[in-house]
Amino acid sequence: MRNTYLITFILLFISVYTFGQKIIPLNQRIPLDKSVLIDTLDNGLTYYIKENKEPQQRAELYLVVKAGSLQETENQQGLAHFTEHMAFNGTKNFPKNELIDYLQKAGIRFGADLNAYTGFDQTVYQLPLPTDDDELLESGFKILSDWASAITFDDTQIESERGVVIEEERQRGKNVNDRFNKKIIPVLLEGSKYADRIPIGKTEIIQNFDKDTLRAFYNKWYVPHLQGVLVVGDFDKEKIKTYINKYFSKLKSTSTFLKPKKYRIPDNIQPKIKIVTDSEFPYSVISVLYKHPSKTLKTSADLIDAIKKAAINSMFSARIQELIEKGDAPFLNASASYSSFQGGIGDLDAFSIQVVAKEASKIKLAIEGIMSEVNSMIKFGFKETEWERIKKSFLNSITNSYHEKDKISSKVFINQYLNHFLKGESIISMDYSYTFYSDNLELISVNDLNKMVKTWVSESNQIILLKGAEKDKEILPSELELKEWVNNSNNNIIDYVDDIIDEPLLDIENLNGNITSVKEQKQTKSTEIKLVNGVRVILKSTDFKNDEILFSGFSSGGVSLANKNDVASAKLADNIINSSGVGKFSATQLQKMLSGKTLGVTPYIGMYSEGIKGFSNNNDIETTLQLVHLYMTQPRVDSIVFKTLKNNYKVAIEGKSSNPISVFQDTINYVMKGKGAWAKDLDIVDLEKINLKDVEQFYRERFADASQFTFIFTGSFKKDSLIPLIVKYLGSLPSDEENEKYRDVGIKPLSGKIAKNVYKGLEDKATVVLSYHDVFNFSEKNALVLSALKATLENNLLERLREKESGVYSPSVNLSLVQIPRPYYSFSISFNCATNRVDDLIRATKEEIQNLKNKGLDEDDLLKFNNQKIRQHQLNLRKNSYWLNYFQSVVLYKKDINLITKFDERIDNLKIQEINKKAKKYLNPNNITQLVLYPEMLEELE
Template sequence: MIKLWKGALHALLLFCFLGTSTVTSQNPVNQKTGSIPSEQLPITPEVKIGQLENGLTYYIQNNGKPEDKVELRLAIKAGSILETDDQVGLAHFMEHMNFNGTTNFKKNELVDYLQGIGIEFGADLNAYTSFDETVYILPIPSDDPEKLDKGFQILNDWAGNALLTAEDIDDERGVVIEEYRTRLGAATRMQSKYLDKVAYKSRYADRLPIGTKENLETFKYESLRRFQEDWYRPNLMAVIAVGDLDVETLEKKIKENFGNLTNPDNPKPRTEYGSENHEETFVAIEWDEEATNSQVQIYYKDKGDVKKTKTVKDYRDNMVEGLFSQMINNRLNEYTNKPNPPFLFGFSYHGGIIGNKEAYQSFAQTNETGQLEALKVLLEENERVKRYGFKATELERAKKDYLARLERQFKDKDKRESNRIVGAYIQHFLRQSPVPGIEWSYNYSKSELPNITLEEVNALIVPFLHDDNRLVVLTGPKKEGLTKVTEEEVISLLESVKSSDIKDYEDEAVRSEMMAVKPTKGNVVSKETLYEGQINEITRMTLSNGATVTYKKTDFKNDEVLFEAFSYGGTSLYSTEELKQTSSANGGLFEAGVDGLTKNDMTKMMSGKIASVRPYIRGNDEGMRGNSTPKDLETLFQMVHLYFTKLDKDEEAFASYISKQKAFLGNILSNPNISFSIALGEFLNEGNPRYFGFPKPEDFDNANYDLAYEKFKERFANAGDFNFYFVGNIDEAQLKDLAETYIASLPGSATKEMYKTFDFRPKSGAHEFTFKKGTEPKSQVNLIFSGDTKYDVEEARAMTALGEILSIKLIEKLREEEGGVYGAGARGSISKTPYGRFNFSISFPCAPENAEKLADASIAELQKIIKDGPTAEDLDKVKKAQLLSRKDELEQNRFWMSFIRNADYNKSDFNNVVNYEENINAITAADVQAVGKKYLNDGFIKAILLPEDQ
């Protein structure tokens, strides 16, 4: 797997916490803690950091969630940037080879062994290669000394013991070329034309980790071996071990397995490559026939290198920058809720772009004719902040949100899963990112946030914006009738905004509470324990209006409560004509606010609170989903009540939704894979009077908002027909009071509805569907078995197991033996609602010339299982993976929410959880073989995507 280190995504996710900054701010002594900002940042006491004599660094932390598992990582400061001209693509190729023959695991033995202990290739076992690093990922059981030893032995092999035989290298060429093939398309073609402007006069522009097809096909074996010899060395490595085992044991394992590694006698210097500055403004305008959307990007590149966050002052600077980013993005987000929004979404931030470069960046996705307008809005908002700054009210809201997120992390600091902890230590090793720990971060931020002034935040924009070292990138679809934006138009707009008439931002006040007056309470009329014992209590309250509230109190997270609700019916109860008129309108219902609050008002009002609710109407049901902290649970309940009773009808909000949908979906058919999927759906549903296919622009123009709104009120008129669910850190007395206040008070009756089923069934049996789209030599193969059946829980388990077993065989055959795919998989299921139906599918991308051959090979692998049954070894792999996955799931709120809700929805048995291990172990090879014989012998749909010239 390849990972490009994209500062955009990194900064977008982390700007409120640990993003870097090149801006200086005040240097006060903290009046509450007495800490001096120039002090070095602490390192969290939770981690032990050490270094072996050979230079290998290690990070160890004991963490008991999940139980009996250790997350191991091997991080290497070596990526594609270090490749010589004859090694282009080989840093990533080297990653592949570590799974295909090492000192202790010959070809394919590694994956086979790990599958044998329940670790899935891809889902659990993985790796990625970037420009600057390679990281290997291995979760391993910690309660079995033999498996733990094997885990460290695997890491040791990855550290430099790949065999790299000529035969193994040649066998893997096809797999890597197939991965290369998956990346071909409009985005790659356009990026290749402007990357040299992002990474100006930089090696990064010529070292995309995937490499080139030519070099992957022809490189000499010695080139790859030389890369391993030069860069896979202990002084460029770190081992990270976080999990349910004591630090002493883990440290001993690291020393035993890595202490004897040696560095080369004359190690090559690990050169840091940069990007040069440029005086002029670069403009890149690229379009492509297969581009699905239009984007605008502005880069104001910093002139200096990245500033590391080392001191308390640096951390404080990051806080200021985080507040700035939140406020500018709050303003940009408001545009998306306007009747004719200039973009689908837009955001700005300061963060890394490539190598040693950071930049202040503004980004927007817009409709195909709206690039200049979106660019104008981004520029004007930056200019507005430069001229007038932010408002004090904006800063106060940003501080509340900033602290609320940190507080949630702080409260859950002892409930973090190990796989969520290791990343910080990887980045500390690779980029010297700070790891002060959430406790220090929360306490420092809580005490220092009040001291951050509006003047500090406003001052950031001045060094961010400059005319030199600037880049504007526009990308979008190329199509008849569409005029391409010119460089002259972009330059003219850049200049004109500087002198344009821009008014100050008006921050309109909103009310402070979701509901000013509480409704008249109902009451709980009965309470019962649905299940207790091995799965802990699941409790159900029946309310006076007929609604039920089912809940499970857990201690998996301290600051999380999940919420769902459903009622049977959905659009199945609409007439065909009503469905036609509302199918493109239903999604826009919830763009309106509630009780006179617009979405923008609700965002402001929710500052410092963490709670969300999202209603939905689907084919067979309607309902809501949401989450909150225990502290903000009442706000969630208030939202629920208001969505039932006071959803606003807002023509402007609906117009905004229609505009955004048309912009988002307008060119999506240009993507060959998406177009194939849509065409296949239409083929399978041919003759279905209630299937309207992929929406067209005129469908949105004809969407009947009035009817959709009336049908919504109809679907949510009777709360007594709804089932409500809560899972998490629940105070039962509080939950009862809130349920009586906000749910029992809703209109309700004893009337119970059921969804309606129809006679039409999608195509099944033997059919062929060939679809031609696209210019790249890429194909997609889908093989589909489906049909009606009577639901049987044991057959359902066997069908799922058959899909997972076949996935193992497809990887072995199509990837490892044929070298014809990068990934392939099968999935089997038998569903109970709305009617009994089985579905079994095989899918993979490949070269067009191999599509038929690999489709035949896939069916042949399936027929082997049907004829002879699966091997005991393969069935055991699947069972162990399912049991290992379930062990982790049992400590997750989202699993319990899904299980309890679906048990009601499908009218299934809670014992499926209690007896899960017994039920899985009871699956036999004969069961899997029987379900294959019963369901997968009557023909299948062969659907193949081919390029247009085939």
């Protein structure tokens, strides 16, 4: 009997985590969030249903299949992903492309809303729908059911889709990162099935697989017991349950015993080392990874461990950033964190370190620098002051989340349910999280963190990677040297010193202001205030979030007002000032002082305006306004920060010449902006002209006159509480009423018909940009007409270039409407393709543009555009950021403040005849640009 008691006592003792006199039960399962209904149909299909009010009248519908590329046979490589593509190319109830057409007419955007992805062991389909249309909502479950069991795999559609999948690989790959990955991934995943089952598959299989092989994969793995339906949104739960039973209960499994095999990535006792170079890579980047077994988050102990890891990540990242800001870092940049290994595969985590050397000859210094910081962390540990700041931040973050628990987006819950279905992770309610953090965070000591971090680094399960420039190949270290530098950087390790200023942020004595006028805007439910110093303030109180305030203050001017010789200094002024801190605080000291607060304040200087933008909650809005006051009256310039930023810019500029996209972008910028001092990007010559005195002077000039500024506040504030603070901190800003205005500095596209080929790069990959642009009379109606043309052209090009030509994965049409300094529009059509298809696809694109000019929109085109615009507008009206941007545009472009209330009316007034008439004008401009990026090997053939 005594032995039984002893065993019981031991089991009890080892099942708790002891902190002084308090304990946290380690083996206690995290309770399941009771607000979600989880059940399983008789056929094995699992479903999740949760009622959620944000966004209103919307639902997220997901179909999840526990099968991906790992389930492919040798002759099926890439077919899990191909199956996902075929889901949009015809199902039982929606043949061919009728599915996309049907949803677009209902206001759902292909790609932006309707989408899917394939991983190693999962395939996920997402379908967001409005819930104010019962027929449409029910159709969503019919669509998910079709994806689950009734994809048609039409022979013609399969043949057509081969080219699309090949082009997806070309668009996402065929670049330096892709070439590196092909050399590095075999090292990272060596000895595992993962290395042989990259989801995109093999090109030769995609081009030649037998159609029945594709169908065999679908029939084997798309079975109910491996599928989950996840539904979260603003609806009645019982109605959704009825739909799930109606459309999924009759699905049958071919074998309920079929389960995907679990695969792992083997350990490596000795370090793995790989050095790779490429002619298009300008830097030297070293990565060090230490693999660790991952643990599914299920118990309170798991949650404690997750909190500790997050805390260590935050504290160490802060140390690295502080080192860089002080100018003491022997590297250009660095980062380190404990997280999932390669996105969470193989049931592994990793402590990953990455460092960028200042140049190839200084790789050893960079490695020794970052490893010294790692070894210092392990040897000396963290300070109580560091942990206290992180605790404040964590408690502040969880408190903010708790206060917003009824405003959480449905997608947040979807992601939780995905992890529960796929990995068995707990679904943690916000109430539980808040209570757990509140009760247990103080029980974690800094010693607990210091013990944990000592387990993160060892030579077993270590992988060391070096990515470098081909031109530096001769001076790069050997694998043995690399290993020695990483694992023997134990010299000159010093303890961290926490630099803190314990002083008030701002002397708030003698800060006074007054209101001269108040005007209520009834239609927009906003208030406009004028302060005695000329500052204009627009306030809109909302209930979209429980404790969120967004703000923006701005005035006309910007870099356009700089003297020609000072343009380079003007362009970098905001970045240098913002990185230097403010008032008496350096950037690092400021960050430490603000720990545990919810706020962000960022000054900026654009080409035609300058301003300050940010966010806060109600508790911290006074501190936020103090920072605004400081940035406008006491900017700080730090010579060390200035030197560091200049060096970073120099490295980036020098590296551009080896990057094909950067070279091509320079050409695009020249054609679309011109090449004056204000239009062109900074080069090395410009960089050398910048001096700190000019930077500070230009910044001060731009913010010296508050009378030119308008401030906008949107969010969950009480006007009676906010207005006195605005009066105090904004009303006391200096002003001289100079009434400055931006200048036209000649930034505009080159006129006429321009065609230019750029030759840069190694792969069979071309990038095409076609631009149609011209000046026009700006009006809200003309802007809508152009938007309708853009949306229709994008749909037409998707159908033509992707579905019919099978030559492009995702053609893009971008519409730019510029009002300052003069109104002009630009349609930019861009896509990637094979080099031998460029001429055919450009010709096809121009044919579609000509067809749109000749035939115009039809009723279906207008229906799709109108419904998508209305659906998006409904969502936007519940966002503080949307209202903030709206009021800013009202002020900058002198619009009617009530324009937003007439949105539906403007949509209803759009007439096909008027759109089609203007299509002939807008799609037949005087200025047309055709730019193509080819690989350099083709230049010799020209």
